[in-house]
Amino acid sequence: MSLPGITEEQIAELLTYATGSSSSQPSLLVGGASDRWYARISGELPKRFGCRTLLVTGVPTTLWSILESFLRNQSFLERLQCPVPRVYGRWPQYGIALIEDFGDIRLVDAISREPKRRNELDENAIDLLVRLHSLPPDPHLSYPARELAFDVEKYQYEFGFHVDTWLIGHHLGVSPTATERRALDGTYRWISETLAAEPFVFTHRDYQSTNLMLRDDGTLGLIDFQDARQGLRQYDLASFIWDSYVSKSDERRYRITQYYRTAAGVTDDPDRFDALLRIAAIQRKLHDAGAFVYTAAHRGKTEYLVWVSDAIGIATDLMIEFHQCHDTGAMLAEWMERKRQAMRE
Structure with missing residues (x-):
């Protein structure tokens, strides 16, 4: 072997x-x-x-x-x-x-096999997330999750690399006009500055059902945390709620959000918390879409392309809710529809 x-x-x-x-x-x-x-x-x-x-x-x-x-x-x-x-x-x-070895059963597999346990498994995942978000940084250790952050520079890099280069340029085949470029850059800047201004917690960076393992004792184990860094708490929550591999209804997303707020003792204004959650989801899903395209092109893993359309759809639907990025969301949705039409021809 x-x-x-x-x-x-x-x-x-x-x-x-x-x-x-x-x-x-x-x-x-x-x-x-x-x-x-x-x-x-x-x-x-x-x-x-x-x-x-x-x-x-x-x-x-x-x-x-x-x-x-x-x-x-x-x-x-x-x-x-x-x-x-x-x-x-x-x-x-x-x-x-x-x-x-944590075995082979990921959370996505457990939900598929035992759908009646879905509420319990969701809550277990959120309990673990709350625990992660409460971790105090250790000043005596050198580790990336303390030394790196979701700052404006990081968000801007991801928009440039994953969204501009791989999603818009490579996948959608679009070369934005000067006017479109200004709209994109303005949206990227608004999202980056909004998210980076929030208080930081330990952020897993990829908190979703494929990175949570159901262990032999029935508890969840955490994997793939190499990209962890400091960031706002809504980022991981958005990653879980808008997981590419496990779809959730609006009602389930609401219930999970409320469970998180209660478990974490969050007292922020609910409307503001939800707005930040949705803005984080926009960034996350646009990143996901570009990352799927990059993975298919760079590593030959074309199976990830099936998730691109849904990721863009989630992002653009959420963008249209905010006046700061409404027009950019509509523009991206139009480009994606052109791509679908071209693929059907």
Whole structure:
């Protein structure tokens, strides 16, 4: 069995460390949208691990910083007893780490298999989110979730890269006129400055049903937190409520929002809280749409293109609710409709 970018000798070294023998073979798992890959090690594992399987996760050595961010954030989260995978070993020279295996059942899978438990699972996810948002920064640790922030510069970068380059330019095939460019830039600036002005909390950055694992004990475990940073609390909540992989009715979104406000003890004006939630959702869904296109083009994972239209639809529907970005939302919706018509021809 081969692993991406790893030699047979390196695999043998890893297996000997994990199992005491190089005879077992890791099984490569289907990955997500990132550059990381995963493989499962099973068999007779030493008692020190306290489990029956382990995961190897890796990146090309040139991208070690991605995995290093995961490991540094993991140290912070584990110290505060958050449900994150334990780390058993790391080999930067090979671009790999050995971590705890949370299994194969994601929240999206659990909801599909047991729809009657959906309210319970939603509430469990929000309880965990409230816990994350209450985490105090640790000034004694160096980790990206404390050192990075959703500031204006970050939002502007995402609009430029994901939205302008990949969504509008590559996917929709549009070269905006000078007037359209001014409208886009004005909308980007308004959203960026509005969101960046809010108080910061620990933000997972991709809090959705594919990054929450249902563990053997029935509790949720958190994965893929390498991009965590400081940001407004509505960002993660918007990511969960407008999850690309689990659709939610308006009534369910309202109920989840109210549950979050109560659990987190939020006393902000409800209308203002909801407005910020929707503005965060606009940014998130436009980013999602561009990221799906980028993932398909750059990594060959074309299965993500199926989610682009819905992401744009959510974003433009929300944009039309605000006078600051109403016209830009209508413009994006028109461009998307042209794309659909061209695809039908």
